[in-house]
Amino acid sequence: MGYEILGLPLIYYLAMLGKVIVVFLFVLLTVAYATYAERKIIGHMQVRLGPMETAWHGLLQPIADGLKLFFKEEIIPSQASKLVFLLSPFIALVPAFIAFAVIPFGDTIEIAGYKIPLQIAAYYDTAAGKVIDVNVGVLYILAMAGMGVYGIVLAGWSSNNKYSLLGGLRSAAQVISYELAASFALVAVFMLSESLSLQKIVADQAGVFGWYVWKQPLAFILFCICSVAETNRTPFDLPEAENELVAGFGTEYSSMKYAMFFMAEYANMVTVSAVAATFFLGGWQGPTPWPILNFVAKVYFFMFCFIWIRATYPRYRYDQLMRLGWKVFLPLALLNIVVTGIVVTLFK
Amino acid sequence: MIMPLLQGLKITFSHMFKKTITLQYPHERPNIPPGFRGLHALNVSHDKAKCVACYLCPTVCPAKCITVEAGEDANHDKYAAKYEIDMLRCIFCGYCVEACPVDAIRMTDTFELANMKRADFVFTKETLLEKK
Numbered sequence: 194m195g196y197e198i199l200g201l202p203l204i205y206y207l208a209m210l211g212k213v214i215v216v217f218l219f220v221l222l223t224v225a226y227a228t229y230a231e232r233k234i235i236g237h238m239q240v241r242l243g244p245m246e247t248a249w250h251g252l253l254q255p256i257a258d259g260l261k262l263f264f265k266e267e268i269i270p271s272q273a274s275k276l277v278f279l280l281s282p283f284i285a286l287v288p289a290f291i292a293f294a295v296i297p298f299g300d301t302i303e304i305a306g307y308k309i310p311l312q313i314a315a316y317y318d319t320a321a322g323k324v325i326d327v328n329v330g331v332l333y334i335l336a337m338a339g340m341g342v343y344g345i346v347l348a349g350w351s352s353n354n355k356y357s358l359l360g361g362l363r364s365a366a367q368v369i370s371y372e373l374a375a376s377f378a379l380v381a382v383f384m385l386s387e388s389l390s391l392q393k394i395v396a397d398q399a400g401v402f403g404w405y406v407w408k409q410p411l412a413f414i415l416f417c418i419c420s421v422a423e424t425n426r427t428p429f430d431l432p433e434a435e436n437e438l439v440a441g442f443g444t445e446y447s448s449m450k451y452a453m454f455f456m457a458e459y460a461n462m463v464t465v466s467a468v469a470a471t472f473f474l475g476g477w478q479g480p481t482p483w484p485i486l487n488f489v490a491k492v493y494f495f496m497f498c499f500i501w502i503r504a505t506y507p508r509y510r511y512d513q514l515m516r517l518g519w520k521v522f523l524p525l526a527l528l529n530i531v532v533t534g535i536v537v538t539l540f541k
Numbered sequence: 542m543i544m545p546l547l548q549g550l551k552i553t554f555s556h557m558f559k560k561t562i563t564l565q566y567p568h569e570r571p572n573i574p575p576g577f578r579g580l581h582a583l584n585v586s587h588d589k590a591k592c593v594a595c596y597l598c599p600t601v602c603p604a605k606c607i608t609v610e611a612g613e614d615a616n617h618d619k620y621a622a623k624y625e626i627d628m629l630r631c632i633f634c635g636y637c638v639e640a641c642p643v644d645a646i647r648m649t650d651t652f653e654l655a656n657m658k659r660a661d662f663v664f665t666k667e668t669l670l671e672k673k
Contacts, residue, residue, distance in 0.1 A: 238553045242563040505553045506546070 205316050208309045216293050216313060219489075223496070224459040225255040231500045238504040262452040270353060270445050277351035282446070282453035285344025289460035292337040295330035296467045297395050299477050299484040311477075311485070315392065330391040331383060334468055335376050338423060341461060342368040345425075345442045348454070352445035360441025363431050363511065368423055370518035375419035377526035378412040381533045382472050385409070391471055398475035406473040411529045413473045415522055417498070420465040422518065424458060426499055428506040429514060466495030573650045578633045580651040581626055581664070582671040584644060590670060591645035594621040598637035598646060606630035607637060624666040628654055647671075 196203040229244065229251070236243025244251030269278060299311030301324060308317035315326035327333055342365055349361015382405050386394045398404050406413045422429035438444075443454050470476060470491035479487030509517070564571055573579075584591045594611035606629075612622030637646055656662055 234557065237557045237559075237561065240556055240559050240561050240563075242561050242565070245565060501550065501553060505549045 201316060202307060204305065204307050205309075208304065208307075209313060209316075212309075212311065212313045216298070217290065220290060220293060220460060220463055223463050223492075224456050225259065227459045227462065227496055227500075228258065228455075229255050230496070231503070234497070234500045235504045238501075259452070263449055265448040267450070268445075268447045272353040273445065274351040274353065277347050278445075279450070281344045281348035281351060282450045282457070283344070284347060285341055285457040286453045286460065288337040288340035288344075289457050289464055292334050292464045293467065295327050295333050295391055296464075296471055297326070297391055297476055298467075298488045310392070312392065324392050326390055326392045329389045331379060331389045331394075334464075335372070335379070338375075338461075338464075339368070339372060341457065344454075344457065348446065349442040352442070354445050356439045357442050357444045360438045360444070363438075364425060364442060367425070367429065367431060367514060367518075370515060371419040371422035371429075371522070374518060374522035374526045375416050375423060377523065377530060378409075378416040378419065379472060381409050381412040381526075381529050384530070384533050384537060391476075395471060395476035395478060398478050400478070401475070401480055403478070404473065404475040409473065409529070409533070411525065413469075415526050415529070416469060416473070417495075419518075419522060420469060421499065421502060422514070424461040424465055424499075426458070426462065427503040428509050430508060431511055431514060462496060462499050463492065466492045466499070469495050573652075577650055577652075578635045578648045580628075580649050580654060581631075581637070581669055582647055582649045583624065583666065583669045584647060585671050590621065590624075590666065591643050592621040592624060593643055593645070594619050594624075595642060597640040597642065601636045601640040603634060603636065604630045604632045621666060624669065626664045626669065628662040628664055629659070 198206060232254070233243040233251070244254040247253040247257045269275060294313045297310065297312035297315070301308050301310045301317060303309070308319075310317055310324040310326070312324075312326055314330075315324055317323075318325045345364045345368075346361045349357040349359070349364070352358070383389055383394065385405065385408060386397045388394065394405075425431075443451055446454060467488075470488060474491045475487075476491075477484035477488040479491065481487055481490075592609075594609055596609055596611075599605070599607040599609050606627040608623065608625040608627075609621050610623035611619050614620050633648070635648055638648055654662075
């Protein structure tokens with residue numbers, strides 16, 4: 194492994210490729226089995242069984258669903274704006290996946306004498322003796338979260354259908370409103386960490402009592418609620434309110450393109466769970482001594498909460514949603530920043 | 542405002558561990574209660590159908606799904622030469638059973654009556670005769 198590219202040993206690039214593949218497979222599998230887990234958990238919460246027929250306890254159900262969607266007929270409305278119509282599922286799906294590039298999912302490991310940090314967009318700088326990662330990781334994540342909504346808006350517009358357009362518009366309004374509050378909730382966290390780098394934020398949260406959830410409980414709650422709204426999940430799933438908007442932005446979509454919107458929703462759930470785990474529950478720094486297990490367990494815990502909330506609450510009305518976002522969460526997040534600022538200055 | 546929300550979460554969580562009420566239908570059979578009104582059967586006595594072709598059941602049938610034609614046997618007794626029930630019209634009200642003066646018809650537990658052809662839904666006397 195003596196080769197070097199741009200002053201870095203070749204193994205760094207190979208490790209990066211390996212991490213991309215591992216993380217991608219992890220997210221894909223989680224997305225597939227999140228649909229299964231959702232049906233099972235909601236089923237049991239409603240004293241039903243959920244899928245049982247495909248393999249043992251329906252374990253192959255996601256694969257059967259995927260195959261079914263893949264072989265379904267592809268329908269493009271004749272009046273649709275074709276290019277945008279075909280492109281928007283990708284615009285929805287890709288940002289959900291690439292946000293994972295900056296999330297650290299484990300400690301630095303050693304392979305063949307080289308130190309490899311378990312974060313895709315990061316490498317170990319031997320001279321400085323520390324891990325170098327994207328120093329604006331938080332901004333990157335927020336940017337990617339904002340990108341995803343383009344897919345939905347464009348899908349709604351290009352379908353040339355009233356319901357799709359209204360669904361897309363609602364989604365845009367909702368995501369923008371709640372992203373503000375979610376971002377402000379995160380601002381309070383990096384006021385404490387004094388860095389936008391996720392490596393630093395995780396490193397600051399050593400030990401269970403070092404987690405930012407104890408120092409920023411309000412920000413944690415705000416971020417959790419806002420992320421439910423941002424991923425368009427119940428009780429904030431207005432863009433696909435079927436009793437008003439048929440299927441919202443997805444009305445005209447069929448086959449694999451519909452599946453991609455579906456995957457985007459679940460991939461967003463995984464990403465948001467990972468972000469919440471990283472910012473508030475210490476990322477891989479956790480109760481057990483196995484970093485990757487810590488991280489995965491926290492992500493799955495948040496995923497479970499998403500499903501749990503869906504099984505419990507009915508959908509909000511549109512005006513209630515907007516009032517909640519702008520009149521409750523945003524002021525609370527701002528107040529949290531002010532209070533954090535005062536406390537940080539006083540106890541410096 | 543917060544407490545009812547938490548209460549809701551508690552309820553859904555506790556329900557997750559309850560015993561499910563799902564019946565895995567084709568694998569598990571339902572427990573059919575007494576008095577269930579399923580497919581009809583013609584009662585048999587002394588190796589003959591008890592029916593005397595009195596026409597009370599087609600008369601009382603609100604769906605008009607029973608067709609009876611009387612015949613005369615070797616002992617000059619009246620019997621049902623033809624007894625057909627159109628299951629596509631039958632509403633399983635059980636009036637035919639109530640009306641029968643000789644207890645010749647009853648209703649069984651059979652509820653799986655799907656068929657491939659329309660003609661197969663007209664049950665003839667042979668198929669309706671109770672199986673021994």
